[in-house]
Amino acid sequence: MKIAVSGCLLGEKVRFDAGHKRDTFVMDDLSKYAQYISFCPENMAFGNPRPSLRLVKNQDESIKVESNKTGEDLSQQLMSASKKDLESIASHPLCGIILKSKSPSCGMRSAKIYQNNGYVEAKGDGVFAAMCREKFPLLPMEEEGRLCNPWLRENFVMQLFAYERFEKFKQNATMKDLVAFHSVYKFMLQSKDENLYRQLGKIVGNHEAKSFADILEKYELLFKTAIAKKSSKGKTRNVLEHMSGFVKNHLTAKENAMLHEQIDDYATQIIPLILPLSTLKLYAQKYEVNYLLEQTFLSPYPKELALRSDIACVK
Numbered sequence: 236m237k238i239a240v241s242g243c244l245l246g247e248k249v250r251f252d253a254g255h256k257r258d259t260f261v262m263d264d265l266s267k268y269a270q271y272i273s274f275c276p277e278n279m280a281f282g283n284p285r286p287s288l289r290l291v292k293n294q295d296e297s298i299k300v301e302s303n304k305t306g307e308d309l310s311q312q313l314m315s316a317s318k319k320d321l322e323s324i325a326s327h328p329l330c331g332i333i334l335k336s337k338s339p340s341c342g343m344r345s346a347k348i349y350q351n352n353g354y355v356e357a358k359g360d361g362v363f364a365a366m367c368r369e370k371f372p373l374l375p376m377e378e379e380g381r382l383c384n385p386w387l388r389e390n391f392v393m394q395l396f397a398y399e400r401f402e403k404f405k406q407n408a409t410m411k412d413l414v415a416f417h418s419v420y421k422f423m424l425q426s427k428d429e430n431l432y433r434q435l436g437k438i439v440g441n442h443e444a445k446s447f448a449d450i451l452e453k454y455e456l457l458f459k460t461a462i463a464k465k466s467s468k469g470k471t472r473n474v475l476e477h478m479s480g481f482v483k484n485h486l487t488a489k490e491n492a493m494l495h496e497q498i499d500d501y502a503t504q505i506i507p508l509i510l511p512l513s514t515l516k517l518y519a520q521k522y523e524v525n526y527l528l529e530q531t532f533l534s535p536y537p538k539e540l541a542l543r544s545d546i547a548c549v550k
């Protein structure tokens with residue numbers, strides 16, 4: 236899958252001080268499954284080393300980009316380079332964007348916005364991040380600072396792989412394929428947003444006899460919206476309980492009790508999510524409960540990423 240990434244996170248020496256901010260997760264873990272498309276609007280506009288920049292709010296509420304050293308207004312140069320970088324990354328079939336946090340160009344809701352008197356007024360999008368959010372409203376997008384949080388990281392990676400799978404799926408999909416696709420995503424969608432899952436079910440139900448092209452377009456919009464939602468402890472617990480219902484008749488009372496104890500222990504953050512999921516998978520394999528085994532929620536991304544092994548992967 237192709238992911239556009241702030242060049243400094245890839246270890247490229249493009250920062251104002253000619254340094255980098257190589258990110259371990261991006262470079263050592265996710266890189267095994269992704270091809271990165273690098274961008275750096277500031278380096279394109281000003282080269283390096285260069286004076287650092289900051290965002291300043293004008294009297295009319297518009298925001299300008301200023302040199303920290305000279306106070307010169309550099310908005311036009313940065314806008315123009317950002318547009319070029321945006322065009323460049325948009326020429327690839329992207330499945331996501333990873334941005335450097337806090338940067339006046341790449342920060343996503345984390346770039347400091349100053350008042351003219353030098354005080355920080357608020358935090359917002361950097362120049363390039365704002366353009367990305369406008370151009371790709373449904374594309375998985377995160378900044379590296381937030382990806383340090385195991386729960387946000389897992390949600391983002393789940394979204395990336397679901398997005399990529401849908402992009403491949405839609406190339407040759409038929410109505411029958413869409414029914415099957417929706418079925419295998421049931422528990423993952425429920426872990427994100429039960430209401431959107433139901434709306435997606437209605438689209439697939441097609442009671443208004445719409446054309447398949449119409450249905451697929453509607454499904455895509457809602458599916459990509461749903462996978463962008465964050466799971467929660469409560470929603471995940473409900474999904475685990477629901478899944479356990481598919482194996483309960485095969486289990487002894489003691490085995491059922493132990494499975495529910497694991498689900499409770501996950502919800503109270505005593506054990507990580509991988510434990511009840513592994514138990515469910517084990518029983519589904521043992522008793523050949525194929526409906527469960529086919530569920531993407533059991534394996535939403537390569538297991539080697541081991542994101543569900545972290546006890547903090549919950550909120």
Ligand code: SF4
Nearest residue numbers: 241243275335338341
């Ligand atoms: S944060 Fe963005 S603009 Fe700044 S060095 Fe990294 S890639 Fe370049």
